[in-house]
Amino acid sequence: MPDLPQPRRIPRQSRSRALVDSILEATAHVLSERGYAGTNTNLVAERAGVSVGSVYQYFPNKDSLISALHERHATEMHAAMEAVLAGMPSQGLRAQLAAIVRAWMAAHQIAPELHRVLEKEFPFFDAPPDQSPADQSIYARVHQLLEAHRDGLVPQDLSLAAWVVLQSMESLIHAAIIPPGTPHPIEKTEQAIIDMLTGYLHGGQQPDSR
Amino acid sequence: MPDLPQPRRIPRQSRSRALVDSILEATAHVLSERGYAGTNTNLVAERAGVSVGSVYQYFPNKDSLISALHERHATEMHAAMEAVLAGMPSQGLRAQLAAIVRAWMAAHQIAPELHRVLEKEFPFFDAPPDQSPADQSIYARVHQLLEAHRDGLVPQDLSLAAWVVLQSMESLIHAAIIPPGTPHPIEKTEQAIIDMLTGYLHGGQQPDSR
Amino acid sequence: MPDLPQPRRIPRQSRSRALVDSILEATAHVLSERGYAGTNTNLVAERAGVSVGSVYQYFPNKDSLISALHERHATEMHAAMEAVLAGMPSQGLRAQLAAIVRAWMAAHQIAPELHRVLEKEFPFFDAPPDQSPADQSIYARVHQLLEAHRDGLVPQDLSLAAWVVLQSMESLIHAAIIPPGTPHPIEKTEQAIIDMLTGYLHGGQQPDSR
Amino acid sequence: MPDLPQPRRIPRQSRSRALVDSILEATAHVLSERGYAGTNTNLVAERAGVSVGSVYQYFPNKDSLISALHERHATEMHAAMEAVLAGMPSQGLRAQLAAIVRAWMAAHQIAPELHRVLEKEFPFFDAPPDQSPADQSIYARVHQLLEAHRDGLVPQDLSLAAWVVLQSMESLIHAAIIPPGTPHPIEKTEQAIIDMLTGYLHGGQQPDSR
DNA sequence: TATGAATGAGCTTTCATTCAT
DNA sequence: CATGAATGAAAGCTCATTCAT
Numbered sequence: 001m002p003d004l005p006q007p008r009r010i011p012r013q014s015r016s017r018a019l020v021d022s023i024l025e026a027t028a029h030v031l032s033e034r035g036y037a038g039t040n041t042n043l044v045a046e047r048a049g050v051s052v053g054s055v056y057q058y059f060p061n062k063d064s065l066i067s068a069l070h071e072r073h074a075t076e077m078h079a080a081m082e083a084v085l086a087g088m089p090s091q092g093l094r095a096q097l098a099a100i101v102r103a104w105m106a107a108h109q110i111a112p113e114l115h116r117v118l119e120k121e122f123p124f125f126d127a128p129p130d131q132s133p134a135d136q137s138i139y140a141r142v143h144q145l146l147e148a149h150r151d152g153l154v155p156q157d158l159s160l161a162a163w164v165v166l167q168s169m170e171s172l173i174h175a176a177i178i179p180p181g182t183p184h185p186i187e188k189t190e191q192a193i194i195d196m197l198t199g200y201l202h203g204g205q206q207p208d209s210r
Numbered sequence: 211m212p213d214l215p216q217p218r219r220i221p222r223q224s225r226s227r228a229l230v231d232s233i234l235e236a237t238a239h240v241l242s243e244r245g246y247a248g249t250n251t252n253l254v255a256e257r258a259g260v261s262v263g264s265v266y267q268y269f270p271n272k273d274s275l276i277s278a279l280h281e282r283h284a285t286e287m288h289a290a291m292e293a294v295l296a297g298m299p300s301q302g303l304r305a306q307l308a309a310i311v312r313a314w315m316a317a318h319q320i321a322p323e324l325h326r327v328l329e330k331e332f333p334f335f336d337a338p339p340d341q342s343p344a345d346q347s348i349y350a351r352v353h354q355l356l357e358a359h360r361d362g363l364v365p366q367d368l369s370l371a372a373w374v375v376l377q378s379m380e381s382l383i384h385a386a387i388i389p390p391g392t393p394h395p396i397e398k399t400e401q402a403i404i405d406m407l408t409g410y411l412h413g414g415q416q417p418d419s420r
Numbered sequence: 421m422p423d424l425p426q427p428r429r430i431p432r433q434s435r436s437r438a439l440v441d442s443i444l445e446a447t448a449h450v451l452s453e454r455g456y457a458g459t460n461t462n463l464v465a466e467r468a469g470v471s472v473g474s475v476y477q478y479f480p481n482k483d484s485l486i487s488a489l490h491e492r493h494a495t496e497m498h499a500a501m502e503a504v505l506a507g508m509p510s511q512g513l514r515a516q517l518a519a520i521v522r523a524w525m526a527a528h529q530i531a532p533e534l535h536r537v538l539e540k541e542f543p544f545f546d547a548p549p550d551q552s553p554a555d556q557s558i559y560a561r562v563h564q565l566l567e568a569h570r571d572g573l574v575p576q577d578l579s580l581a582a583w584v585v586l587q588s589m590e591s592l593i594h595a596a597i598i599p600p601g602t603p604h605p606i607e608k609t610e611q612a613i614i615d616m617l618t619g620y621l622h623g624g625q626q627p628d629s630r
Numbered sequence: 631m632p633d634l635p636q637p638r639r640i641p642r643q644s645r646s647r648a649l650v651d652s653i654l655e656a657t658a659h660v661l662s663e664r665g666y667a668g669t670n671t672n673l674v675a676e677r678a679g680v681s682v683g684s685v686y687q688y689f690p691n692k693d694s695l696i697s698a699l700h701e702r703h704a705t706e707m708h709a710a711m712e713a714v715l716a717g718m719p720s721q722g723l724r725a726q727l728a729a730i731v732r733a734w735m736a737a738h739q740i741a742p743e744l745h746r747v748l749e750k751e752f753p754f755f756d757a758p759p760d761q762s763p764a765d766q767s768i769y770a771r772v773h774q775l776l777e778a779h780r781d782g783l784v785p786q787d788l789s790l791a792a793w794v795v796l797q798s799m800e801s802l803i804h805a806a807i808i809p810p811g812t813p814h815p816i817e818k819t820e821q822a823i824i825d826m827l828t829g830y831l832h833g834g835q836q837p838d839s840r
Numbered sequence: 841t842a843t844g845a846a847t848g849a850g851c852t853t854t855c856a857t858t859c860a861t
Numbered sequence: 862c863a864t865g866a867a868t869g870a871a872a873g874c875t876c877a878t879t880c881a882t
Contacts, residue, residue, distance in 0.1 A: 040855055042865095051864045052857080062856065154409070155402065160394045164382065164402045171381030172374065184370045192365065192374045192410075199364075199413030200406040226845085250872055261847045266874065460876055462844095471843045472878080482877065574829075575822065580814045584802065584822045591801030592794065604790045612785065612794045612830075619784075619829030620822075646866085670851060681868045686853070 020058050023048045024072060027065045032113040041065075070118055074134030080107055081141060093149040093201065098194045101169060105190055108177040116178040142166055146201075154203045165197055172196070230268050232258045234282060237275045242323040246276075280328055284344030290317050291351060303359040303411065308404045311379060315400055318387040326388040352376055356411075363411050375407055382406070440478050443468045444492060447485045452533040456486075490538055494554030500527055501561060513569040513621065518614045521589060525610055528597040536598040562586055566621070574623030585617055592616070650688050652678045654702060657695045662743040666696075700748055704764030710737050711771060723779040723831065728824045731799060735820055738807040746808040772796055776831070784833030795827055802826070 026048035030039045041062050045052040059065050084103045085096060108115050143162040146153060155161035172193045176182045182189045236258035240249045251272050255262040269275050294313045295306060318325050353372040356363060365371040382403045386392045392399045446468035450459045461482050465472040479485050504523045505516060528535050563582040566573060575581040592613045596602045602609045656678035660669045671692050675682040689695050714733045715726060738745050773792040776783060785791035802823045806812045812819045 041857080042855070045865090053859085053864050054862085056857070057862075155405070157394070157398065157402075160398055160402055163392065163394065164399075164406055167382055167385045168378040168406060171385075172377055175377045175381075182373065184367070184373065188367065188370060189374075192370055195365070195413075196374055196378060196406065196410040199409030199411070200402075201409070203405065203409030203413040229845095251874080252872075255848095262874080263847050263876085264845080267845070272873065461878080462876070465844090473843050473880085474841085476878070477841075575825070577814070577818065577822075580818060580822055583812065583814065584819075584826055587802055587805045588798040588826060591805075592797055595797045595801075602793065604787070604793065608787065608790060609794075612790055615785070615833075616794060616798060616826065616830040619831075619833055620826040621829075623825070623829055649866095671853080672851080675869095682853080683855085683868050684866080687866070692852070 016058070019050065019054065023050065023055055023058065023065070024069055027069055028111070028114050031066070031069070031117045032111060036066075036117055066118070071132055071134055073115075073118060074132050074138065077104060077107065078134050078138050078141070080104065081138065085141075085145075093145065093152065094194070094198045096145060097165075097169075097197050097201075101173070101190060101193050101197075104169075104173050105177065105186070108173055112177050112179055112181070115174065119174050119178060139163075139166060153201050155201065161201065164200065168200075169193065169197060226268070229258075229260065229264065233260065233265055233268065233275070234278055237279055238321070238324050241276070241279070241327045242321060245327060251275075276328070279324075281342055281344055283325070283328055284342050284348065287314060287317065288344050288347050288351070290314065291348065295351075295355075303355065303362065304404070304408045306355060307375075307379075307407050307411075311383065311400060311403050311407075314379075314383050315387065315396070318383060322387050322389060322391070325384065349373075349376060364413060365411065371411065374410065378410075379403065379407060436478070439470065439474065440488075443470065443475055443478065443485070444489055447489055448531070448534050451486070451489070451537045452531060456537060461485075486538070491552055491554055493535075493538060494552050494558065497524060497527065498554050498557050498561070500524065501558065505561075505565075513565065513572065514614070514618045516565060517585075517589075517617050517621075521593070521610060521613050521617075524589075524593050525597065525606070528593055532597050532599055532601070535594065539594050539598060559583075559586060573621050575621065581621065584620065588620075589613065589617060646688070649678075649680065649684065653680065653685055653688065653695070654699060657699055658741070658744050661696070661699070661747045662741060665747060671695075696748070699744075701762055701764055703745070703748055704762050704768065707734060707737065708764050708767050708771070710734060711768065715771075715775075723775065723782065724824070724828050726775060727795075727799075727827050727831075731803065731820060731823050731827075734799075734803050735807065735816070738803060742807050742809055742811070745804065769793075769796060783831050785831065791831065794830065798830075799823065799827060 023044065026044045027039070030043050030047055034043075041055055042052055044065065045055045048055070055065075059068065080103045081100050084099045088096060088099060139162060142165060143158060146158045146161055146165075150158065153161065155164075172189075176186065176189045176193070184192075233254065236254045237249070240253050240257055244253075249272075251265055252262055254275065255265045258265070265275075269278065290313045291310050294309045298306060298309060349372060352375060353368060356368045356371055356375075360368065363371065365374075382399075386396065386399045386403070394402075443464065446464045447459070450463050450467055454463075461475055462472055464485065465475045468475070475485075479488065500523045501520050504519045508516060508519060559582060562585060563578060566578045566581055566585075570578065573581065575584075592609075596606065596609045596613070604612075653674065656674045657669070660673050660677055664673075669692075671685055672682055674695065675685045678685070685695075689698065710733045711730050714729045718726060718729060769792060772795060773788060776788045776791055776795075780788065783791065785794075802819075806816065806819045806823070814822075
């Protein structure tokens with residue numbers, strides 16, 4: 001399990017691209033429906049309508065499938081974030097964070113079972129999650145966001161603040177969405193997440209905040 | 211697999227108790243060193259110095275080992291929390307939360323690898339985490355803590371607030387400690403976690419918060 | 421599997437006798453309800469209300485349990501035969517065979533599932549069935565019966581005839597009773613068995629033999 | 631375990647066919663030499679010169695191996711019966727039954743140990759023997775035989791008669807051949823079986839039937 | 841004698857991975 | 862490149878049997 005989940009060959013031809021996509025799609029399906037323990041490469045191949053051999057043409061091993069799925073998810077989250085921010089260029093940090101939280105919550109609600117598997121079962125592959133390019137981009141973007149509003153922030157170490165914001169945002173969203181999910185109304189939970197982030201970032205300078 | 215974590219027989223004699231403990235200890239060791247995928251019942255038995263049969267005398271299956279380990283961890287965290295709070299009866303909420311965070315951080319630093327496996331690889335058994343009695347106790351205690359300081363709190367729904375506080379506290383601690391851990395100094399991270407919780411609970415009512 | 425199913429010690433004390441009986445009874449129950457594959461010594465011991473160790477006090481191994489059960493059954497069948505014949509001292513062979521068939525059919529109908537297991541799963545232990553004392557007695561009695569009516573018999577080799585009669589009688593009764601049993605009414609089947617035996621033994625000389 | 635005997639995939643290519651055959655052959659060998667208890671899938675695979683995986687490619691589980699063997703045997707017996715009858719189109723029932731008995735006796739003498747296992751150890755899988763297509767065909771053929779000679783028969787219910795004839799014929803042949811076998815000369819036993827069947831069917835009114 | 845915790849060989853079955861076609 | 866039959870290591874779990882108490 002030491003080799004990194006790098007696709008064996010970078011597929012550029014559209015046919016290969018489609019193949020990779022359908023394999024990934026199949027992986028997501030099987031993973032959602034049967035969990036990690038119930039997922040195996042033959043099943044994925046069958047579901048994708050290709051042979052096992054073809055799966056191994058593009059993915060060095062079973063775990064790389066999940067790795068790729070995780071990266072795809074991170075990429076989608078990054079895109080969602082960019083899309084949302086592009087639509088609200090010069091607004092306040094609170095509004096921007098709120099928009100991100102809402103967008104991510106919405107995105108996760110589409111396939112909660114898959115995200116459960118991805119979140120709960122993925123990390124155990126030795127792949128350090130921070131190696132993911134998409135994760136890096138997300139981090140960078142949040143960092144940039146904080147810098148843009150540096151003046152109003154309580155935390156001074158923006159790297160640390162970005163890390164804290166991202167970690168708690170992600171884990172709260174996951175906890176809220178992933179089965180069994182929040183015991184509370186989803187909108188209230190969403191608001192609480194936003195409040196928490198804002199409280200941290202803007203938190204203390206208010207004189208009445210004891 | 212829905213009703214696992216019940217030991218096959220309730221061990222009352224000290225010999226049985228010791229056996230169960232050594233099996234659990236062995237599980238923790240093997241899990242830490244080899245991860246879930248590399249852990250198997252024969253290995254655990256060997257490490258515990260007993261036969262596989264004995265393992266199955268007390269645990270219905272492999273997963274129940276991890277279940278039990280998880281419960282043990284939750285129980286320890288609950289105890290740590292109680293111990294810390296007992297030593298500071300009538301202090302402010304911030305101080306109390308800070309104490310809990312520090313105690314838990316310290317506790318997790320003892321066997322970070324084990325916690326990585328427990329946190330990251332355990333949840334994939336369908337066992338809903340909320341079924342755990344120890345987890346319930348922890349939640350109840352935090353809820354009680356918030357109630358005792360209800361007057362100074364911004365969030366009004368204390369159930370929700372307890373859920374948010376617990377989720378973010380736990381996930382941030384895990385993210386900080388579990389390999390690869392924070393890229394930031396541990397004390398600063400710790401402080402940031404405390405700030406976040408306090409910011410949420412005491413923080414953001416300010417309309418001018420931009 | 422080479423050692424013969426001889427009880428370790430011949431129990432003479434009444435307490436031992438009762439123990440052996442309850443173990444045998446438990447074996448019969450478990451065997452009936454779960455089949456050979458589902459039967460194990462611990463289950464039998466539990467059902468009998470004794471410890472496994474006690475089972476091994478009286479039976480050298482698992483198979484000897486079934487052996488003993490088989491022997492018990494054969495003994496019962498022998499007794500039933502003797503009882504029936506004792507009540508009809510000087511009647512015709514046909515009537516006597518008919519009485520035996522009816523008695524055995526009735527006896528087998530009490531616990532068909534157990535007999536299924538006994539008949540179908542027992543023979544596979546290397547114990548040669550003819551070693552059984554009770555089986556020997558049954559054979560001897562049938563042989564004696566034929567001798568008593570030697571004059572009216574077509575077959576001249578009475579040893580062979582006794583073997584044929586016993587084999588077909590037993591197998592037809594088993595086939596009739598053991599699930600799924602005959603597809604025909606039990607009385608008609610019973611009559612057919614009697615007809616077959618009589619047809620063989622009396623062959624053709626009786627014009628009234630229908 | 632109710633619907634076993636279906637091979638996982640229907641082998642059409644000659645290579646697969648050969649594989650299935652060699653696995654079955656290996657099963658027969660191992661079963662003959664070591665009995666059911668001593669038979670395991672790894673042994674079968676080894677003997678067949680294939681890997682365990684290949685065994686499971688064509689047979690869903692261990693028991694289905696024996697199921698298949700049983701069906702193969704029934705098919706062979708059916709074929710033997712047809713072959714024999716084809717060679718004696720318009721002869722008397724007695725002659726035809728005699729021919730079948732002789733053919734089956736001969737067939738069983740080839741691998742008595744295997745038949746012992748098949749007959750004695752097989753039925754304990756819940757597979758109802760009557761489900762077997764080959765068994766059905768055999769029954770149908772015997773029924774047809776009786777119908778063709780209906781006029782000379784004492785039994786009027788031909789279904790019942792066919793059942794009785796088949797049951798006793800098979801069980802007597804098995805008892806004669808399967809170790810430890812008859813204590814009587816094989817030819818005399820064979821003749822006795824034929825006499826029994828004829829005695830039942832013709833009731834003995836034929837004075838020439840000795 | 842009775843107990844039942846402990847043993848551990850051994851079995852069935854799965855599935856990631858390969859490679860001849 | 863694609864295929865999918867074949868591989869075989871490996872793992873979970875059972876249960877007949879023992880023996881210290």
